[in-house]
Structure formats: structure tokens, C-alpha cells
Amino acid sequence: xxxxxxxxxxxxxxxxxxxxxxxxxxxxxxxxxxxxxxxxxxxxxxxxxxxxxxxxxxxxxxxxxxxxxxxxxxxxxxxxxxxxxxxxxxxxxxxxxxxxxxxxxxxxxxxxxxxxxxxxxxxxxxxxxxxxxxxxxxxxxxxxxxxxxxxxxxxxxxxxxxxxxxxxxxxxxxxxxxxxxxxxxxxxxxxxxxxxxxxxxxxxxxxxxxxxxxxxxxxxxxxxxxxxxxxxxxxxxxxxxxxxxxxxxxxxxxxxxxxxxxxxxxxxxxxxxxxxxxxxxxxxxxxxxxxxxxxxxxxxxxxxxxxxxxxxxxxxxxxxxxxxxxxxxxxxxxxxxxxxxxxxxxxxxxxxxxxxxxxxxxxxxxxxxx
Ligand SMILES: Nc1ncnc2c1ncn2[C@@H]1O[C@H](COP(=O)(O)OP(=O)(O)OP(=O)(O)O)[C@@H](O)[C@H]1O
Ligand SMILES: [Mg+2]
Numbered sequence: 001x002x003x004x005x006x007x008x009x010x011x012x013x014x015x016x017x018x019x020x021x022x023x024x025x026x027x028x029x030x031x032x033x034x035x036x037x038x039x040x041x042x043x044x045x046x047x048x049x050x051x052x053x054x055x056x057x058x059x060x061x062x063x064x065x066x067x068x069x070x071x072x073x074x075x076x077x078x079x080x081x082x083x084x085x086x087x088x089x090x091x092x093x094x095x096x097x098x099x100x101x102x103x104x105x106x107x108x109x110x111x112x113x114x115x116x117x118x119x120x121x122x123x124x125x126x127x128x129x130x131x132x133x134x135x136x137x138x139x140x141x142x143x144x145x146x147x148x149x150x151x152x153x154x155x156x157x158x159x160x161x162x163x164x165x166x167x168x169x170x171x172x173x174x175x176x177x178x179x180x181x182x183x184x185x186x187x188x189x190x191x192x193x194x195x196x197x198x199x200x201x202x203x204x205x206x207x208x209x210x211x212x213x214x215x216x217x218x219x220x221x222x223x224x225x226x227x228x229x230x231x232x233x234x235x236x237x238x239x240x241x242x243x244x245x246x247x248x249x250x251x252x253x254x255x256x257x258x259x260x261x262x263x264x265x266x267x268x269x270x271x272x273x274x275x276x277x278x279x280x281x282x283x284x285x286x287x288x289x290x291x292x293x294x295x296x297x298x299x300x301x302x303x304x305x306x307x308x309x310x311x312x313x314x315x316x317x318x319x320x321x322x323x324x325x326x327x328x329x330x331x332x333x334x335x336x337x338x339x340x341x342x343x344x345x346x347x348x349x350x351x352x353x354x355x356x357x358x359x360x361x362x363x364x365x366x367x368x369x370x
Contacts, residue, residue: 007082007102013061013095015040027082027104029074040100043072045079056086061095064088072102081109131201138197145191152187156180196327204331218253219261221296221363222287228265229285232273239273239283246286252365254296260339261298261363264347267332268300268359274323275304275357290362295345298361307351315349336361 001008007024011017020028020035028035028043041049048071060066067085074080082102089097156179162168163176170176174183229236229245236243265285272283281303288297307315314320316337321330333347340347344364351357 007100007104009040009100009102010089010097011040011100012097015098018097023104024100024102027072027074027080027102029076029078040098043075045071045073057098060086060088060098069105078106080104080106082106127204131205135198135201138194138201141190141194142198145187145194149184149187149191152183156183199327200329215255217255217258219256219258220253221251221261221298222247224258224262225265225285225287225298228262228269231262231266232269235270235273236283238279239276240279240281242280242282244282244284246284248287248289251287251289251296254343254363254365256343256363257339261343261361264336264339264361265298265300267336268298268361271332272300272302272304272357272359274326275302275306277305278303281356289365294365295362296365298363300359301356303356306353306355306357307349308353312349312351316347 001019001021004021004023007021007027009017009020009024016039017036020032022032025032025035030038041052044052052070056066056068056070065085065087067083070082070084072080072082082104084103085101087099087101088095089099091097160176160180163171163179168176171179225247226245269285276283282301283303284299284301286299286301288299289295290297311320311322316333317330318334319330320334321328323330337347340361340363346360346362348360348362349357350360
């Protein structure tokens with residue numbers, strides 16, 4: 001066992017180690033004599049330990065074995081990524097020990113991470129190129145859909161009349177009685193699909209863009225927010241009767257990209273509009289100057305449905321959306337948070353379910369500019 005190049009250990013059912021081979025001791029960072037008698041659970045990070053105790057070990061007791069990837073912390077500090085195969089060892093028909101075969105894949109993982117970063121960079125380039133081509137191809141669909149719609153409107157009565165006169169009940173698989181409605185739906189499906197492709201491609205292109213904001217330019221935040229409000233105006237009107245704007249007078253100009261900051265404010269406003277469930281509730285946008293911390297704050301506050309706490313950590317992940325049915329891409333906040341961090345700022349969300357959400361974009365101000 002000591003010659004094995006993978007870790008191998010046995011523990012009693014409480015996790016107390018009764019045997020550990022050399023490779024395992026190396027992984028745990030202590031000599032064999034010190035390892036035996038310690039508890040295996042102490043070598044796992046806290047959240048992994050909970051998973052081990054609550055889920056994995058009960059499964060081993062029930063099914064006899066478990067295999068998967070778990071992290072192990074050496075007492076010298078480093079975390080090792082390991083594939084582990086845990087077996088139940090029986091004695092006199094009773095469960096007696098857990099045996100664990102452990103393969104360290106930390107180096108492999110580092111290499112995989114590197115590959116991943118590299119892949120992401122090429123993915124950005126690929127997306128930017130392909131997005132353009134998809135948009136070109138989609139132009140045909142975008143033009144074709146309404147075109148066919150118009151033609152269908154004119155020929156439908158003729159086809160219907162012809163079918164009635166000649167008692168034709170079906171054309172292909174299509175019931176002629178339901179033809180007008182059905183074909184109409186197919187055509188509007190094509191139009192909606194094409195719009196969705198266009199929106200997605202535009203978002204992808206924005207996302208793939210690598211350019212950084214131009215920090216030579218000064219931006220008047222109040223001005224930018226007002227422009228964003230104008231852009232989203234009709235959506236705001238549909239979402240609420242109670243929209244208000246509150247612009248602080250003393251807001252210093254910040255350095256960055258006006259267009260990008262506007263894009264973030266638009267995304268935040270659109271999200272808030274989409275979260276509104278009752279038009280009598282309030283939606284507000286405000287700017288503030290936090291003099292003490294040298295920051296300009298843009299706050300979008302809505303009294304909409306709020307963000308469930310379990311998804312709060314994921315809302316800025318790419319493609320995370322709860323709006324699949326209504327065509328959300330889940331890129332709005334992913335792009336926004338990248339823009340904000342490119343500006344050295346932060347995007348924070350304070351939300352209460354069924355009460356509403358405050359989204360705060362906090363951007364740094366140069367001291368000389370205050
Ligand atoms: N003000 C808000 N109130 C409630 N939920 C919100 C709010 N802002 C964001 N969310 C949640 O965060 C998710 C991600 O938002 P994000 O803007 O990134 O994507 P999206 O709005 O779903 O789609 P799109 O890419 O079209 O903007 C939303 O699907 C929604 O669940
Ligand atoms: Mg959005």
C-alpha cells in the first residue's frame with residue numbers, strides 16, 4: 001500500500017483514521033504516526049465536511065460506495081483537489097470501516113483552469129465574429145416573417161373560399177377550418193424568434209467587446225441617468241404610475257465611458273420595470289454623492305417582486321435568468337457588473353422578497369475632481 005501512488009486510508013465509522021498509506025499522509029501534510037488517530041473529517045474544508053457527513057457517508061452506508069471530487073486540506077495549508085472513492089468495509093456482516101482511495105488531481109485542475117481561461121478568450125473572439133454573421137442571416141428571417149405575414153393575409157380568404165366551395169377539409173395535415181389562426185401563429189412565431197435572435201446577438205456582441213472605458217473622458221452622471229430614463233421611458237410608463245427622479249446637485253463628474261454607464265442604468269431600470277407587479281407601486285432613480293468615500297452613487301429602487309435570497313449571488317452570472325419564457329438572456333447584469341468593475345466601481349443589490357429591490361452602482365471619483 002505504501003508504494004501506491006494514490007492515497008489510501010481506512011477509518012472507523014466515526015472517521016477516526018486507523019490506517020493511512022504514505023501517499024495519503026503526504027496529501028494530509030503529516031507523518032504516518034501523526035495521522036493515525038486523527039479524524040478524517042478534519043481534513044476537509046467546512047462546507048465539504050458538511051456535504052460528507054450529511055450526504056456522502058450516509059450514501060456509502062446505504063449503497064456501499066461513493067465516488068466523486070472532494071477537496072482535502074493539508075495541515076500545511078494547501079487545498080488539494082482529489083477524486084475519492086469511498087467504500088464500506090464489512091466485518092461479520094456489519095459495517096466496520098470506511099476505506100478511501102484518493103487520487104490527487106490538483107495539477108491537472110490547474111492546467112484545466114488555464115485551458116479554460118484561454119478558451120474563454122478565444123470564445124470572445126469567436127462570438128464577436130459569429131454574432132455578426134448570425135445577424136446577417138437573421139435579416140432574411142426578419143424581413144421574411146412580416147413579408148409572408150402580409151402575403152398570407154391577402155391569400156388566406158382566397159384559399160378559405162376555395163376550400164369551402166370544394167369541400168376541402170385538410171391540406172396536408174392542416175385542418176382548413178383552423179388554417180387562418182394556425183398559420184398566423186406560425187408566422188408570428190417566426191417574427192418573435194427573429195427578434196429574440198437579434199436581441200441575443202446584440203447582447204453577445206456587447207459582451208464579447210474587449211474595449212475598456214476611455215478614462216480621459218469626464219462623465220456627468222446626472223446627464224447619463226436622464227438619457228437612460230428617456231430611452232426606457234415607454235417601458236417605465238407601462239410598469240408604474242409612480243416614477244420619480246431625484247438628482248443630487250453636487251455630483252462631481254467621473255471618468256469613464258458615458259455610453260457604458262448609460263447601458264448599466266438602462267439594464268437596471270429595465271430589470272426594475274420587469275419586476276414591478278403593481279403599477280401603483282413606486283419606481284425611483286436617484287443620484288448621490290458619497291463625499292466621505294469619494295463615490296458617486298446611482299440608485300434604482302423598485303417596489304417590485306424582489307430577488308429571492310437563494311439566487312441573489314447568481315444574478316450577475318452570465319446567462320442567469322428567471323425570464324426564459326419572456327425572452328430574458330441573463331446577460332444584462334453580467335455585462336453591467338463587468339462595466340462597473342472596469343470603472344473601478346461596484347454594483348450592489350439590496351432586495352427583500354415581495355417588497356422590492358435597491359440596485360446601487362457605486363463609482364469612484366478622483367479626489368482632485370470633487
Ligand atoms: N430589480 C429586480 N427585481 C427582481 N429581480 C431582479 C431584479 N434585477 C434582476 N433580477 C433578477 O436577476 C436576473 C438576472 O438579471 P439580468 O438583467 O442579468 O437578466 P434578465 O433580466 O433575466 O435578462 P436580460 O439579459 O434580457 O436582461 C433576472 O432574471 C431576475 O431574476
Ligand atoms: Mg435584465
